Amino acid sequence: MIARDQSSQALSQILESRSRDRGNLISLLQETQAKLGYIPREAMQTIADFLGIPRVEVWGVATFYNQFRLTPLGKHHTVVCMGTACHLAGGNLILEALERELDIKAGETSADGNFSLERVACIGCCMLAPVALIGDRIYPRMTPFKAEEALIPYRQNSDGKNTAD
Ligand code: FES
Structure with a gap:
């Protein structure tokens, strides 16, 4: 920060x-x-x-305007594509799963600053819909279960580190 x-x-x-x-x-x-x-x-x-x-x-x-963020990005900025292809392929279910798992809404940052979540328009890889990103890593053909699993390496241990660092 x-x-x-x-x-x-x-x-x-x-x-x-x-x-x-x-x-x-x-x-x-x-x-x-x-x-x-x-x-x-x-x-x-x-x-x-x-x-x-x-x-x-x-x-x-x-x-x-939802383009503006009023809180700092988290250490692991997580993005869910809500463009047409991803929306039709269930992007809203991915977003809901991540909101539930992270206990934040799109546009917010977790209290520990580890995650922020955002919904975006098409990120240009519609063939892989529905798509999410954590940091700069793309997660293709997401399901709610895969979304929950994808977070695991980024979660902080009690010492503040995680396996994705
Ligand atoms: S609509 Fe999601 S990548 Fe294009």
Whole structure:
């Protein structure tokens, strides 16, 4: 995870080159997320101050669009494809299995920071539907059972390590 002063430095660099036009709000949120991996609360306040708009307006936009993450990614970012081919092949069942197993919803990060979960549109390997990714590893032709099994090497032991590291 990026330390608070690093993230505020990164945000300052983004703002340096931008005008204070409120029409920049979405692109500022996108750049912040691209740089930090998510949009911290402090960043929303900084952007609101920069644009001269209420923080609630920034919050409203950040929470309206599901492209924005409000929590940092987990150590093992897990993605379920919900594109047409994967959806038709049962992608929603894979997502439900992972949500149940990880005890988080899509868009959230586990309390220990080990997993984050996200639903995405087509990732370009429809022949393998339904597809999930854990980190950069692709898991093809998933079933709910295979999804549960795939998590095992990434789960933390009591010493905070796992066999996938
Ligand atoms: S729809 Fe899932 S990979 Fe294309």
